[in-house]
Amino acid sequence: MRILVVEDDPILSDGLRAGLGLSGATVECVATCADADAALATSRFGVVVLDLMLPDGSGLDVLRSLRGRDDRTPVVLLTARDGVADRIAGLDGGADDYLGKPFDLDELSARIRAVARRAAGRAAACLEHAGIRLDPAGLVVTLDGEPVPVSRREFMVLAALMERPNVLRSKAELEERLYGWQEEVESNAVEVHVHNLRAKIGRQAIETVRGVGYRMRASA
Amino acid sequence: MRSLRLRLFATLLLATGMIWLSAVAWIYLGSKREVEQVLDNRLQEAARMVSSLVGAVSDAGTDGAPRTLPAPSAYERQLSCQIWSLDGRMVARSTGAPERRLTEAPAGFSQREVDGETWRVFTVEDAEKGVRVMVGDRLSLRERLVTDLIMGLVTPALLVVPLLGMLIWASLGRGLRPLRLMAGNLAARDADDMSAIDAGRAPTEVRPLADALNGLFLKVEAARRHEREVTAFAAHELRTPLAGLKTQAQVAMAAADPEVVKAALRQILSAVDRTTRLVRQLLDAARLDADGETRPLTTVDVGALVAETVEGMRAPAGIQTRIAPELHGYTMRADPESLRLAVRNLHENAVQHMQAGLVEWAARSGGGGIVVRDEGPGIPEDELPQVTKRFFRGRHKSPTGSGLGLAIAEMASRRSGLSLRLRNRPDRLGLEAEILAG
Numbered sequence: 001m002r003i004l005v006v007e008d009d010p011i012l013s014d015g016l017r018a019g020l021g022l023s024g025a026t027v028e029c030v031a032t033c034a035d036a037d038a039a040l041a042t043s044r045f046g047v048v049v050l051d052l053m054l055p056d057g058s059g060l061d062v063l064r065s066l067r068g069r070d071d072r073t074p075v076v077l078l079t080a081r082d083g084v085a086d087r088i089a090g091l092d093g094g095a096d097d098y099l100g101k102p103f104d105l106d107e108l109s110a111r112i113r114a115v116a117r118r119a120a121g122r123a124a125a126c127l128e129h130a131g132i133r134l135d136p137a138g139l140v141v142t143l144d145g146e147p148v149p150v151s152r153r154e155f156m157v158l159a160a161l162m163e164r165p166n167v168l169r170s171k172a173e174l175e176e177r178l179y180g181w182q183e184e185v186e187s188n189a190v191e192v193h194v195h196n197l198r199a200k201i202g203r204q205a206i207e208t209v210r211g212v213g214y215r216m217r218a219s220a
Numbered sequence: 221m222r223s224l225r226l227r228l229f230a231t232l233l234l235a236t237g238m239i240w241l242s243a244v245a246w247i248y249l250g251s252k253r254e255v256e257q258v259l260d261n262r263l264q265e266a267a268r269m270v271s272s273l274v275g276a277v278s279d280a281g282t283d284g285a286p287r288t289l290p291a292p293s294a295y296e297r298q299l300s301c302q303i304w305s306l307d308g309r310m311v312a313r314s315t316g317a318p319e320r321r322l323t324e325a326p327a328g329f330s331q332r333e334v335d336g337e338t339w340r341v342f343t344v345e346d347a348e349k350g351v352r353v354m355v356g357d358r359l360s361l362r363e364r365l366v367t368d369l370i371m372g373l374v375t376p377a378l379l380v381v382p383l384l385g386m387l388i389w390a391s392l393g394r395g396l397r398p399l400r401l402m403a404g405n406l407a408a409r410d411a412d413d414m415s416a417i418d419a420g421r422a423p424t425e426v427r428p429l430a431d432a433l434n435g436l437f438l439k440v441e442a443a444r445r446h447e448r449e450v451t452a453f454a455a456h457e458l459r460t461p462l463a464g465l466k467t468q469a470q471v472a473m474a475a476a477d478p479e480v481v482k483a484a485l486r487q488i489l490s491a492v493d494r495t496t497r498l499v500r501q502l503l504d505a506a507r508l509d510a511d512g513e514t515r516p517l518t519t520v521d522v523g524a525l526v527a528e529t530v531e532g533m534r535a536p537a538g539i540q541t542r543i544a545p546e547l548h549g550y551t552m553r554a555d556p557e558s559l560r561l562a563v564r565n566l567h568e569n570a571v572q573h574m575q576a577g578l579v580e581w582a583a584r585s586g587g588g589g590i591v592v593r594d595e596g597p598g599i600p601e602d603e604l605p606q607v608t609k610r611f612f613r614g615r616h617k618s619p620t621g622s623g624l625g626l627a628i629a630e631m632a633s634r635r636s637g638l639s640l641r642l643r644n645r646p647d648r649l650g651l652e653a654e655i656l657a658g
Contacts, residue, residue: 009460010620011491015467018484022474053456055617080459081452102463105470 001046001116001136001159002177005029006036006062007078008055016049019105020112024139024152024159026180033057040066043176045073047112047119052079052090060093067094074115078103113137120163127162129216132201134162141201148200153178157193161206165216168209224399225392232388240377244370252366259362260329263299263342267355270301271344274311274351298361300339302354311351322354331359398426406433414441453611457622461498465491494620501624504561505610508631515555517637522590523547525556526581529563538576541567546583547590552657558636559655563592565629566653570594572618572625573651589638589656598644598651607642629653 003020007013008031017027028045030036033056040048040062048066052059063075074096079086082100090098096115099108113136117125127134133142139155141148150158160169160177171190178193179185186192194214198206207217300317304310313319323330323341330341341356402417409415414437419430465488472484523543530541552559570579573596580593596616599607603614608630611623626642633640633655641654 009464011487011494012460012464012467014487015464015471015484018471018475018480019467022471022480053452055613055615078463080456080463101459102466105467105474 001112001156002026002028002044003112004036004039004045004048006033006048006054006059007031007051008053009051015105016108020049020109023109024136024155025112026156026178028180031055033059033062036062037065040071040073041069046116046177048073048075049108049112050075050077050095052077052081052086060090063090063093063095072119074112074119076108076111076115078108110137122163127159129162129165130205130218132158132162132205134159143201150197150200151193153189154193154197154200157190158197158201161214161216166218168213168215170213173213225389225396228392229385229389232392233385236384236388237381244374244377247373248366248370251369255362255366259357260340260342263329263340263355263357266299266301267342267344267353270303270355271346271349271351271353274303274346274349274353298357300356304352304354306345306347306350306352322356326352398423402426402430414438414444450610453613453623457498457611457613457624461491461495465495490620494622497620498622498624501565501622501628504565504628505624505631508558508561508628508635511635515558515635517553517555519551520554520556520559522550522552522554522559525560526563526590529560530567530581533564533567533571535571535579539571539574540578542578542580544580544582547581550583550590552589552638554638555636558632559638562629562632562636562638562640562655565625565632566592566655569621569625569629570596570651570653572621573597573616577650584654584656588658589654591652591654593645593650593652595648595650598649599642601644604642604644608640 001024003025005013005016005020005027007016007029010031013029013031017029020027025046028039030039031054033054036048036050036054036059039045050059050062054062059077059079063077066073066075075094076097076099077090077095078099078101079090080101082098087098096118097111099111113125117123125135125137127136131144133145134155135141136159139152141150141155141158156178157174160174174190175185178190194206194208204217207215209215299314300322301314302310302317302322303312304321310319310321318334320334322334322339323332323343325341325343327343327345330343332339332341338359339356340359340362341354344353345351346353402422405417416434416437417430419427419434422430468484468487468491472481472488475481475484526547527543530543535541567579567581570592571594574594577595579595582591582593583589584591598616600615603612606612607614607626610627612627613621613623617623626640630640637658639656639658641656643652643654644650645652
């Protein structure tokens, strides 16, 4: 999952990049409202983690303009102001969840997974398809109950494909979800990950549509 | 008496009553004197009239028995007349006149008690005719005349008093209505409602009250807004570093990659440094708050103080500090501790906002203070008045600041009897902070 963190404190921002990365997400960090607007206008994110007090304005303004564009990207507010009135203002402003500083990293990860799940229209925490079970919280994949060791990138590719098993995911789409802005992407990186995944969960599990992308093969 | 209405009512009623009573007393005394004069004149006239009549009938009474004079009907009740011969024999008397002699006085006015009643008598002596004519009236009658007059005045007044009271009470209620309305309005409003009272239609007497209340509301509202802002900023500045610390600690615990762990631990260290500085600044601010307005001033060698303060602080590589030669031996009247605090926070502020460059301390060219110039981004003009507020962090904030440094510098300067002036450098990008004497 690709997450945008809008936070102006460098240490917290760095901690979120590392911490959310540990739970399998690709994290982009920006520090101002202007950068957040630009990032949200140009790319798609699974979840936005938004601080309210930013140097050039309030995070609520970013939220408002995001919702004004009818963008339904889930937003988790992160702020030192966690009075009831502030929570209400944040949630009414279009946020999906609200967490007061200081927070627990694991709780933040869980809430991010929860709002992402809700946004995708799913209720169950785990993704299941044709005997493959994927647990986003533990980064664990099982095939017919047997654990399958996968790398972080492989997990993210599989998660992207299994979120909507019947929908085609293009290579570019998968690359965007896999890699941050600063990361160098090998031209065949996605192919390599898919190849490795097929070796672990079965050759037939992922279907390639030439020139378009990949999708999960419907179970026979 | 706590009620304004009751107090006014009592005062008005009492004042009205007093005025009436005074008027009645005045009228009583005046009419009494008038009545006495008029009645005395009547006595005199009547006595002279009778005396002139006596001459014609005096021979008739020689048989010794006193005759009864036919009294004129107008005097029937009030006046009594006696005619005595000079040798003490009663010659005649009017009907209703007492038989005893009315007075012993030989002539003129006199008063005497006869048969239990006080008489006022006028006596005329006629030596030629050998008679003494006495005409008198009863004092009680005179009193009754005056009393009747006063009663005629007082009775309607007493009847009117309750009516007047009701009228006063009602008009007071009407007159005090704007106050009651305002009180009701105030009592009914929400505790958080600081909107102005409508003073437009209030009477002139109530308007100052409404205006004063509106002024108070404005001040309270501003104070509350300021309080809320400071609280919000403070919460942000205090909790964000803690959130960073906690997150980095959790990363360090969860990460398997030793490089990630090391990076997280480094971040934890710098977060602790930042938090330490924040705590120091909070304590400085609290101490300045507690110290009261001004401290005793001494003559301070500013050059030495700046050198000592600045050298004790590590500046990152790339940032040079220069202390202008004219600052050596430069003295100012100040409190050394406060001045040191101001210098340290200004220097920190300068260093924090620069990647590289020169921070220069110098004496003001015009004298009367010192100045520090940095080569940072400066402060946007619209933020200049706000940067000395606690926890305010502008658009050009440094990543490690807390919004307290300039506030402390300003407060410390003030405690030292000095003032702080911030402006953007005219010659290049950067901030120029002056500590001015007086």
